[in-house]
Amino acid sequence: xxxxxxxxxxxxxxxxxxxxxxxxxxxxxxxxxxxxxxxxxxxxxxxxxxxxxxxxxxxxxxxxxxxxxxxxxxxxxxxxxxxxxxxxxxxxxxxxxxxxxxxxxxxxxxxxxxxxxxxxxxxxxxxxxxxxxxxxxxxxxx
Amino acid sequence: xxxxxxxxxxxxxxxxxxxxxxxxxxxxxxxxxxxxxxxxxxxxxxxxxxxxxxxxxxxxxxxxxxxxxxxxxxxxxxxxxxxxxxxxxxxxxxxxxxxxxxxxxxxxxxxxxxxxxxxxxxxxxxxxxxxxxxxxxxxxxxxxxxxxxxxxxxxxxxxxxxxxxxxxxxxxxxxxxxxxxxxxxxxxxxxxxxxxxxxxxxxxxxxxxxxxxxxxxxxxxxxxxxxxxxxxxxx
Numbered sequence: 001x002x003x004x005x006x007x008x009x010x011x012x013x014x015x016x017x018x019x020x021x022x023x024x025x026x027x028x029x030x031x032x033x034x035x036x037x038x039x040x041x042x043x044x045x046x047x048x049x050x051x052x053x054x055x056x057x058x059x060x061x062x063x064x065x066x067x068x069x070x071x072x073x074x075x076x077x078x079x080x081x082x083x084x085x086x087x088x089x090x091x092x093x094x095x096x097x098x099x100x101x102x103x104x105x106x107x108x109x110x111x112x113x114x115x116x117x118x119x120x121x122x123x124x125x126x127x128x129x130x131x132x133x134x135x136x137x138x139x140x141x142x
Numbered sequence: 143x144x145x146x147x148x149x150x151x152x153x154x155x156x157x158x159x160x161x162x163x164x165x166x167x168x169x170x171x172x173x174x175x176x177x178x179x180x181x182x183x184x185x186x187x188x189x190x191x192x193x194x195x196x197x198x199x200x201x202x203x204x205x206x207x208x209x210x211x212x213x214x215x216x217x218x219x220x221x222x223x224x225x226x227x228x229x230x231x232x233x234x235x236x237x238x239x240x241x242x243x244x245x246x247x248x249x250x251x252x253x254x255x256x257x258x259x260x261x262x263x264x265x266x267x268x269x270x271x272x273x274x275x276x277x278x279x280x281x282x283x284x285x286x287x288x289x290x291x292x293x294x295x296x297x298x299x300x301x302x303x304x305x306x307x308x309x310x311x312x313x314x315x316x317x318x319x320x321x322x323x324x325x326x327x328x329x330x331x332x333x334x335x336x337x338x339x340x341x342x343x344x345x346x347x348x349x350x351x352x353x354x355x356x357x358x359x360x361x362x363x364x365x366x367x368x369x370x371x372x373x374x375x376x377x
Contacts, residue, residue: 022324025282029320032285036313039292040349043306 041097045120052130053123068115072098072122079129086135094125150340154347155188161351168354176226177308177350183219184347187212210270214277217319220312221250221280224287227309231291231300253279278323284316307353315346 053071056062061078062071076095083090101118108114158181165178194208225246232239257275264271291309300306319342326335 019328022328026321026324026328029282029285029317029324032289032317033314033321036288036310036317040307040310040314043303043310047303 038097038100041093041121042117044093045117045124048120048124049127050119050123052126053119056126056129068118068122069102072118072125075122075125075129079125079132082129082132082136086132086139088128088132088135090128094121094128097121146337147340150344151188151192154340154344155185155192157344157347157351158185158188161347161354164351164354174304174308174354176223177354180216180219180223181350184216184343187216206270210273214273214280217277217280217284218250220316221284221287222246224284224291224312227305227312228287228291228294230305231295231298235298249283253283277319281316281319281323284312285320288313288316304353304356308350311346311349311353314349315342318342318345 053062056071056075057064062074066074079088079090082088098118098121101114101121105111105114105118162178162181162185165174165181191205191208191212194202194205198204225242229239229242232242254276257279258272261272261275288309292306292313294300295306295309319339322335322338322342325332325338329335
């Protein structure tokens with residue numbers, strides 16, 4: 001214990017007060033930057049209709065036993081196929097945020113808030129898929 | 143200015159122009175006219191910088207002044223824009239902030255005077271240092287202000303996705319700026335920090351442009367979501 005403290009003290013000794021403050025500012029600004037970028041996506045997901053995902057399960061498009069990750073991949077694949085045909089521009093942040101959530105879920109064993117956030121993201125993608133289907137139906141009808 | 147900084151600068155200029163176009167033309171942005179003024183100012187500053195670079199050259203005093211005083215000017219405008227956003231977020235609440243504008247002016251004046259005092263008291267100080275220091279201090283202040291604004295928006299449940307995303311875009315802009323300035327302070331020998339500065343501006347401008355261009359969520363007609371896509375192909 002004493003050895004660890006002495007090593008720590010020797011490491012901190014040449015560090016001036018200003019440097020410590022600067023490191024704190026750097027860490028806080030990077031933390032706020034990361035939070036702002038995640039919240040930028042989260043702000044959109046707050047209004048996501050989670051029922052949309054359940055509707056797709058009921059309609060049989062998604063397997064009842066599939067995980068959220070599998071649902072996301074299936075819907076994204078379907079959307080990738082339809083979106084160009086209906087001139088639908090896909091949102092870049094959805095996939096980036098999906099990978100952020102996946103990595104977060106891999107590092108944390110279980111978190112209800114992460115689960116809910118991923119569910120909202122899949123629901124948001126499902127909503128986009130439904131819009132694409134609506135447009136496809138309109139094109140077919142015309 | 144290398145080709146990298148010049149390219150980033152041009153891309154940033156185009157992004158700001160797109161954001162300004164979206165802010166001016168789309169409906170529902172009337173409350174965000176302050177954002178349009180901020181974007182217009184940042185475009186003018188960028189154009190003046192490019193013009194002085196073209197006329198006087200990279201090593202000229204004119205370009206240096208345009209570069210080192212243009213960015214702080216945009217940061218100051220951003221600070222007052224955040225104050226305006228704070229006013230807007232309290233608009234529909236019972237809580238009134240009568241001295242907000244005066245308080246903001248006092249805070250800004252205090253920071254400017256203190257910065258000038260500390261910078262100009264140095265024997266080797268030149269006027270350009272003042273611009274850099276003011277921008278650095280305003281970046282940190284802007285970062286704190288956006289956090290407060292975001293907290294207030296969440297606590298009061300202020301509606302509007304665009305409004306929230308504008309705050310977050312400024313949060314990303316100021317926090318990345320603060321991080322870059324701190325890296326410069328911690329690692330004075332690290333010359334590449336200058337390459338990060340235009341990237342922070344581009345990040346903020348890109349997020350703002352995306353926010354202002356994205357349409358509000360449209361409710362689709364309820365219907366069965368089916369499309370004939372062969373799943374075996376993917377599986």
